[in-house]
Amino acid sequence: xxxxxxxxxxxxxxxxxxxxxxxxxxxxxxxxxxxxxxxxxxxxxxxxxxxxxxxxxxxxxxxxxxxxxxxxxxxxxxxxxxxxxxxxxxxxxxxxxxxxxxxxxxxxxxxxxxxxxxxxxxxxxxxxxxxxxxxxxxxxxxxxxxxxxxxxxxxxxxxxxxxxxxxxxxxxxxxxxxxxxxxxxxxxxxxxxxxxxxxxxxxxxxxxxxxxxxxxxxxxxxxxxxxxxxxxxxxxxxxxxxxxxxxxxxxxxxxxxxxxxxxxxxxxxxxxxxxxxxxxxxxxxxxxxxxxxxxxxxxxxxxxxxxxxxxxxxxxxxxxxxxxxxxxxxxxxxxxxxxxxxxxxxxxxxxxxxxxxxxxxxxxxxxxxxxxxxxxxxxxxxxxxxxxxxxxxxxxxxxxxxxxxxxxxxxxxxxxxx
Amino acid sequence: xxxxxxxxxxxxxxxxxxxxxxxxxxxxxxxxxxxxxxxxxxxxxxxxxxxxxxxxxxxxxxxxxxxxxxxxxxxxxxxxxxxxxxxxxxxxxxxxxxxxxxxxxxxxxxxxxxxxxxxxxxxxxxxxxxxxxxxxxxxxxxxxxxxxxxxxxxxxxxxxxxxxxxxxxxxxxxxxxxxxxxxxxxxxxxxxxxxxxxxxxxxxxxxxxxxxxxxxxxxxxxxxxxxxxxxxxxxxx
Numbered sequence: 280x281x282x283x284x285x286x287x288x289x290x291x292x293x294x295x296x297x298x299x300x301x302x303x304x305x306x307x308x309x310x311x312x313x314x315x316x317x318x319x320x321x322x323x324x325x326x327x328x329x330x331x332x333x334x335x336x337x338x339x340x341x342x343x344x345x346x347x348x349x350x351x352x353x354x355x356x357x358x359x360x361x362x363x364x365x366x367x368x369x370x371x372x373x374x375x376x377x378x379x380x381x382x383x384x385x386x387x388x389x390x391x392x393x394x395x396x397x398x399x400x401x402x403x404x405x406x407x408x409x410x411x412x413x414x415x416x417x418x419x420x421x422x423x424x425x426x427x428x429x430x431x432x433x434x435x436x437x438x439x440x441x442x443x444x445x446x447x448x449x450x451x452x453x454x455x456x457x458x459x460x461x462x463x464x465x466x467x468x469x470x471x472x473x474x475x476x477x478x479x480x481x482x483x484x485x486x487x488x489x490x491x492x493x494x495x496x497x498x499x500x501x502x503x504x505x506x507x508x509x510x511x512x513x514x515x516x517x518x519x520x521x522x523x524x525x526x527x528x529x530x531x532x533x534x535x536x537x538x539x540x541x542x543x544x545x546x547x548x549x550x551x552x553x554x555x556x557x558x559x560x561x562x563x564x565x566x567x568x569x570x571x572x573x574x575x576x577x578x579x580x581x582x583x584x585x586x587x588x589x590x591x592x593x594x595x596x597x598x599x600x601x602x603x604x605x606x607x608x609x610x611x612x613x614x615x616x617x618x619x620x621x622x623x624x625x626x627x628x629x630x631x632x633x634x635x636x637x638x639x640x641x642x643x644x645x646x647x648x649x650x651x652x653x654x655x656x657x658x659x660x661x662x663x664x665x666x667x668x669x670x671x672x673x674x675x676x677x678x679x680x681x682x683x684x685x686x687x688x689x690x691x692x693x694x695x696x697x
Numbered sequence: 698x699x700x701x702x703x704x705x706x707x708x709x710x711x712x713x714x715x716x717x718x719x720x721x722x723x724x725x726x727x728x729x730x731x732x733x734x735x736x737x738x739x740x741x742x743x744x745x746x747x748x749x750x751x752x753x754x755x756x757x758x759x760x761x762x763x764x765x766x767x768x769x770x771x772x773x774x775x776x777x778x779x780x781x782x783x784x785x786x787x788x789x790x791x792x793x794x795x796x797x798x799x800x801x802x803x804x805x806x807x808x809x810x811x812x813x814x815x816x817x818x819x820x821x822x823x824x825x826x827x828x829x830x831x832x833x834x835x836x837x838x839x840x841x842x843x844x845x846x847x848x849x850x851x852x853x854x855x856x857x858x859x860x861x862x863x864x865x866x867x868x869x870x871x872x873x874x875x876x877x878x879x880x881x882x883x884x885x886x887x888x889x890x891x892x893x894x895x896x897x898x899x900x901x902x903x904x905x906x907x908x909x910x911x912x913x914x915x916x917x918x919x920x921x922x923x924x925x926x927x928x929x930x931x932x933x934x
Contacts, residue, residue: 285808288796288797288801289796291796292795292796596791597794597795600788600791600792600793600794601794601805603786603788604781604786604805604806604808604809604861605777605780605781605782605805605806605808605809605810605813606781606809607774607777607778607781607809608773608777610809689773
């Protein structure tokens with residue numbers, strides 16, 4: 280019988296208290312790997328959201344805010360870009376393409392984005408992947424809509440479905456554009472970005488449902504009169520514009536040109552820089568979370584050492600008997616250290632399994648509520664380091680009871696004097 | 698120095714605290730194969746004597762030889778190894794590891810002593826067969842082999858402890874009041890089984906007890922207070 284087997288049988292004899300220790304450490308390990316995973320995945324998810332765009336242009340404000348409303352569909356713009364400015368930007372000599380974005384409406388909690396066909400051509404995510412259609416095609420008519428993958432899945436919509444948009448971005452809206460329903464003509468393939476949660480319509484469609492509105496409300500006039508020819512509608516403004524350049528060398532020059540634009544106050548942000556800034560504002564919170572979870576692991580490990588030390592007195596008899604049948608003091612040391620090893624290994628395995636289980640259970644909810652897309656994957660090097668660190672800390676702390684048992688067995692010999 | 702002696706103490710003085718000797722023995726010799734009863738009331742230095750013989754402690758003065766080996770010059774680790782190879786112990790009670798079965802308890806010394814395993818192999822047995830045979834000879838049926846020791850009676854537990862002390866044929870078995878938790882009938886039965894086994898394997902037995910009634914079961918009795926000058930001093934004081 281090996282010493283580890285002996286340690287295992289000894290643990291089985293004190294199963295209840297050991298299980299409590301294992302549960303507390305496993306939970307702390309679960310917290311640690313979960314925090315690290317969410318941290319990592321959030322960053323990946325962020326970085327993958329927009330690619331291939333050289334500048335995002337919006338009304339003057341913070342670049343993080345611009346990034347949030349234009350790309351992440353979070354929050355609202357305080358101001359728009361006039362149609363004239365947009366046209367001028369489009370025709371700038373350094374600009375290869377533009378994608379206008381017009382936001383403000385929603386459909387059952389999903390944001391509605393008014394844009395044009397260039398969106399499907401130029402928008403890139405992840406490793407510069409283009410959008411592709413799972414069903415149908417891009418919009419053509421004014422009342423055509425293209426759904427993101429999640430919108431279609433969660434609402435159970437298919438091609439040809441008729442949908443009514445709501446004014447504003449709340450889940451429940453009092454102002455419905457019920458008189459002008461849209462028809463689903465395309466459904467995009469899953470991207471793992473906020474695109475999945477977006478309803479895409481043409482700028483003209485966006486304009487048509489708000490025709491005659493004043494100050495965000497329908498007027499008597501607008502109710503009576505529908506636009507005679509929606510195709511001819513000219514949007515007065517857009518919320519933001521994605522810009523692709525002919526040469527990336529021109530990016531700073533164009534950025535300065537836009538930021539110093541005379542006709543109205545604009546802001547041009549480089550997505551990479553803005554993402555980094557957004558990330559940096561969150562970094563402190565994440566690091567604090569990670570630090571706290573490391574502390575929680577240490578607390579769990581300390582609890583293990585406490586339980587083991589408290590148990591040693593009861594086990595002095597057992598150790599004396601082992602000594603009498605020939606166990607050397609270092610055997611006793613290994614026996615106690617082996618217990619710490621078993622506890623830590625079981626806890627780490629349970630913690631990691633718990634993390635995967637939680638992942639499977641919570642992934643849909645995280646995606647829905649927070650737009651956080653977690654990919655199921657093996658342990659990352661960082662996670663392995665953290666787990667290894669927990670294991671090493673556990674074994675180091677286990678040295679304390681192990682050494683104490685060693686001292687006991689040296690002092691007690693085969694007879695226990697208590 | 699002769700190998701005929703299983704135990705030989707000469708001019709041994711020992712105290713747990715400096716300057717307070719609890720054992721002071723001019724000479725004590727136990728021949729190989731002898732079964733000796735060491736008699737003495739509690740506090741007469743019985744446990745100290747066993748600790749010295751077992752190499753748990755070394756005397757402040759004098760020499761302790763076991764099986765011809767002077768324990769004095771040996772390091773702690775060497776004494777540990779010597780004890781594991783050559784001496785089997787039986788204590789008053791709680792001899793067994795509670796979370797192991799009867800068989801696992803008996804086999805424990807084989808785990809820690811290569812010498813004991815070797816002797817079993819040399820006799821053409823497996824450790825398991827040796828354990829089963831010993832248990833049978835000590836009147837414990839094979840049906841108890843895989844029973845947790847906590848389910849045994851005290852008498853059965855002491856016999857399991859005896860089997861464990863004897864496995865791998867150590868030259869010396871040291872028993873420290875092994876019968877004090879048993880009633881009179883069981884005490885006699887245990888004693889005769891233990892004696893039989895020691896005789897069969899020609900094992901030296903050092904049996905320590907305060908119980909005079911056991912005395913006539915042994916070849917020789919050593920009255921510890923009579924040879925321990927330290928305990929006499931204590932009595933005088």
